[in-house]
Amino acid sequence: MRMPSKNSTLLDEDVMEDDEIEGEAYESDTESEEEDEEEEGDVKLMEPKKDSVYDRDGLGDKLQDIRWPENAGWIHKLSIDVNQEQEVDVNDDLHREAAFYRQALEGTRQAFEKLQSMKLPFLRPPDYYAEMVKSDAHMEKVRGRFLAEKRSREEADERRKAREAKKLAKEVQAQKLKERAKQKKEEIESVKKWRKQRQQSGFAGGDKGSEMDFAFEDGKSFERSNKKRPGAAPGDRSGGKARQGGKGKKGLENKQKNREFKNSKFGHGGRKGLRKQNTAETTDHFKAFNKGGGPGNNKRKR
């Protein structure tokens, strides 16, 4: 189990999760009898082999053999040793990489100070152009990916913001409606109060005729009135004939009335479909009920 976890890469969290799942499954497996066997296999990895060779003198001799002479200066090696401050968990990718980064940064700082004290040039001037390790085409790709990532991140941000704004707007709208209802109620209330006061104070024209009757006092102000609309079908919202109420001279008036009635019956506006349906009145209305024959015969009789 130890080795495969080494392979887990820096940013592959999925892989890590998979490992964990496997690990859990593995643990649950080991609960049964065969625990001992599998444990043995695991311990083998952790415990050092006893017969492994370690020839310290031989290693030392070899080191002396291949080592550069003492007078070879630091400039040939360019190597820096950096102390690690704390132990890092290998499987914690983020911390591990940060430790490497810190080591490299610290080493570079020390090396640069050394180089600076030797008065050697070590920084590339901005006008020094030469072949790079990665080609321009590759760097273009890297940049493209970076930009794409940035764009997608921004888009996601925007989407999230829009979502939140929508939520907020809903709340605001609800608040507004509530406020409106409240205001209306208050106004009605105030009018009632005012009327009461007026009655109590014995206003001069306190009789029925002069009393103002507000329809909205019942709170039903916006419901449609139950008045019949002559010549309008049940679904018709044009208002029927009554709305188009006529004025004018007698002769013309009659003619126009007719026209208006026809208009309200056949003209524009309103659903025509419902005209053919029975309403409460027409069900009891036997006047036009043809008792005789079917529609086919009807024509012939005439």
Place this chain on the structure above:
Amino acid sequence: MGKKRKHSETVVPAPKEDTAPERPKRTIMGWKDKTQVKEQTDSAVFRNKEKILVTCSRRISYRYRHLMLNVVSLLPHCKKDNKVESKSSKGATLNELVELKSCSSCLFFECRKRSDLYLWMAKSPSGPSVKFLVNAVHTMEELKLSGNHLKGSRPLLTFSANFDNDAHWKLIKEIIIQIFGTPKEHRKSKPYHDHVFAFSILDDHIWFRNYQIDVPHNESDKLARGGLDKMTLVEVGPRFCLNPIKIFGGSFGGPTLYENPFYVSPNQIRALEKKQKAGKYAKKVKAKTRRKMHELENPLEPDEFADMWKE
């Protein structure tokens, strides 16, 4: 120290320098020869003539081949050679090749079963050589690694302090310094230092990282005030993790000087995994039989109400 020096780092005595004087450096103002005089006064001038043969085994997978090519691009003092058949006699072949190419050390990428990569670092001709298992490979081509640096500029090598803890780590460090450090004034190397290698030991593995150094500055060698504090690093790649397996006395062979006691070969790991998977079925069968035996051993008592409603 210093019993024998067969290898490439030669100590050139001063009189030899006189016979073939180097050309003085040319500057805009004319010939610059003051430093030349100064150098000659040193009794013996060290010159690093390291040359590395980089090659790989046949049937290497593309990912590992790319890693090798990345390493080649990082080492201007290396020679890439054809693939070598990974047989038991490869050591002799490789030694011959190294000699033929007049190299002083060798990096050999050996791929086995198209999945496991071993890296040999060998000093030639008298050794030592180290065999590593390579893990966690990321090549330079990966787009997450966004740094870039001059091809052939000399890298700074940083080592974590625990390289000095043990004899084998010390030896490995020396080998790494000689192989991965670009020789000073190598003809393919470029001036300036704009990248840094980080080698660090974590959990008995050597982790390799390559960073680009990014320092805000206006002139070539003058740091802006506080420039060192503003320095940032950008990773260039490649990344890999080396698990030392063995250190041999000779190059590609010879007496074993060190053996990693914790090392388990990937083959063994795979076998173990397979065994675990195989155990699943065996366990099921075993459980079944056990259940059966249990049922046989403890039969249910006959139910006294069983026939109650039968009439």
